Amino acid sequence: MSGPEFVLGDVVKVLEPDATVHPDNDPGLSPERCVALYEHMVMTRALDERLVTLQRQGRIGFHIGSMGEEATIIGTAAALDETDWLFPCYREFGALLLRGMPLQAYIDNMYGNANDPVKGRQMPDHYSGKPYRFGSVSSPIGTQITQAVGFAWAAKLRGEKLAAIVYFGEGATSSNEFHCGANFAGVYRTPTVLVCRNNGWAISVPAEKQSATDTFAQKAFAYGLHPIRVDGNDLLAVYKATREALALARAGTPVLLECLTYRLSGHSTSDDPTRYRGQDEMAAERLKDPLPRMRAFLEKKGLWSEAKQAALIAKVDADVKAAVEKAEHSAAPELDTMFDDVFAERPWHLREQYEESKRAPRAQGHGSH
Ligand SMILES: Cc1ncc(C[n+]2csc(CCOP(=O)(O)OP(=O)(O)O)c2C)c(N)n1
Numbered sequence: 357m358s359g360p361e362f363v364l365g366d367v368v369k370v371l372e373p374d375a376t377v378h379p380d381n382d383p384g385l386s387p388e389r390c391v392a393l394y395e396h397m398v399m400t401r402a403l404d405e406r407l408v409t410l411q412r413q414g415r416i417g418f419h420i421g422s423m424g425e426e427a428t429i430i431g432t433a434a435a436l437d438e439t440d441w442l443f444p445c446y447r448e449f450g451a452l453l454l455r456g457m458p459l460q461a462y463i464d465n466m467y468g469n470a471n472d473p474v475k476g477r478q479m480p481d482h483y484s485g486k487p488y489r490f491g492s493v494s495s496p497i498g499t500q501i502t503q504a505v506g507f508a509w510a511a512k513l514r515g516e517k518l519a520a521i522v523y524f525g526e527g528a529t530s531s532n533e534f535h536c537g538a539n540f541a542g543v544y545r546t547p548t549v550l551v552c553r554n555n556g557w558a559i560s561v562p563a564e565k566q567s568a569t570d571t572f573a574q575k576a577f578a579y580g581l582h583p584i585r586v587d588g589n590d591l592l593a594v595y596k597a598t599r600e601a602l603a604l605a606r607a608g609t610p611v612l613l614e615c616l617t618y619r620l621s622g623h624s625t626s627d628d629p630t631r632y633r634g635q636d637e638m639a640a641e642r643l644k645d646p647l648p649r650m651r652a653f654l655e656k657k658g659l660w661s662e663a664k665q666a667a668l669i670a671k672v673d674a675d676v677k678a679a680v681e682k683a684e685h686s687a688a689p690e691l692d693t694m695f696d697d698v699f700a701e702r703p704w705h706l707r708e709q710y711e712e713s714k715r716a717p718r719a720q721g722h723g724s725h
Pocket of ligand 1: 445447495496497524525526527528529553555557558559619623
């Protein structure tokens with residue numbers, strides 16, 4: 357039994373400390389695309405902040421965000437071809453919006469109202485979007501890895517020219533699903549890129565306690581995957597590394613891409629990170645925030661200014677406000693949609709439950725949205 361020989365290369369970096377890019381290292385994105393991706397990161401951050409506020413006000417039940425990880429999530433998603441598929445963890449709403457889901461549909465999902473694409477049956481931030489080639493968020497850790505690998509394997513068997521990218525935190529590398537998924541990807545050489553968002557923490561467990569290895573990327577060796585490490589707070593580096601990873605995956609060498617980043621917020625709105633990590637660490641990590649880093653690059657090139665930043669924030673605020681207002685005035689899903697999408701024909705016991713539900717308080721106009 358012998359597989360390809362892999363080595364763990366250096367961490368891919370593109371943005372220099374002085375916010376320039378060496379010409380040999382340029383990922384080849386047009387100035388317009390660089391601006392658009394920066395704007396998308398800013399929009400994602402602003403949306404994140406707004407959603408935390410809405411949760412604190414009791415207007416939505418939950419939010420799990422991507423503050424600090426925008427370059428990892430948006431840089432990888434931007435590198436996909438339209439025909440590729442994306443399997444999210446739970447922090448990838450920025451990628452979903454980049455793939456084309458309208459902001460309103462995402463906000464409707466946060467409210468679980470009648471317009472929510474998943475009909476209010478899930479917690480907020482448990483989105484999916486077939487038209488955007490975007491799999492479902494599945495909360496049990498790591499399950500999306502086997503789903504993505506199986507999907508890519510099926511596509512390969514059918515002769516479809518696509519790759520699948522799947523996201524998970526470094527904590528998920530300790531799950532059975534990571535082992536099964538990585539092993540299957542290696543054995544069947546599926547066109548898959550496994551994106552490990554190494555954000556330093558799995559809720560309150562630090563990355564050092566998650567694994568005895570020095571890096572997460574080196575786990576690739578055990579499965580015959582190609583390892584790549586990248587500065588996950590450098591949008592241009594993430595884009596470049598993902599393009600390389602996708603090319604390898606399409607050619608039959610699946611990749612484990614470790615993105616070195618940091619979760620600046622709590623794990624979710626249900627978490628208080630000050631209980632387990634120090635202010636010094638937070639302060640040091642804020643200095644590496646991917647948004648100011650990309651902004652400095654654009655400013656140096658004369659592509660961005662304070663006025664553009666202010667106009668963008670004002671537009672995002674107005675868009676989010678309008679979407680929230682609409683979502684809050686939308687009805688709750690119709691009661692009987694609860695019974696849809698399970699059986700082609702509703703069986704007797706569900707018909708019975710449906711009749712019973714019509715006599716319950718919500719059907720009488722109480723306890724609705
Ligand atoms: C099978 C399973 N066990 C435990 C949990 C609870 N849980 C939710 S997120 C999480 C930590 C995940 O950390 P990581 O994989 O590093 O991803 P991150 O949240 O940092 O992005 C845990 C333990 C779960 N969702 N599923």
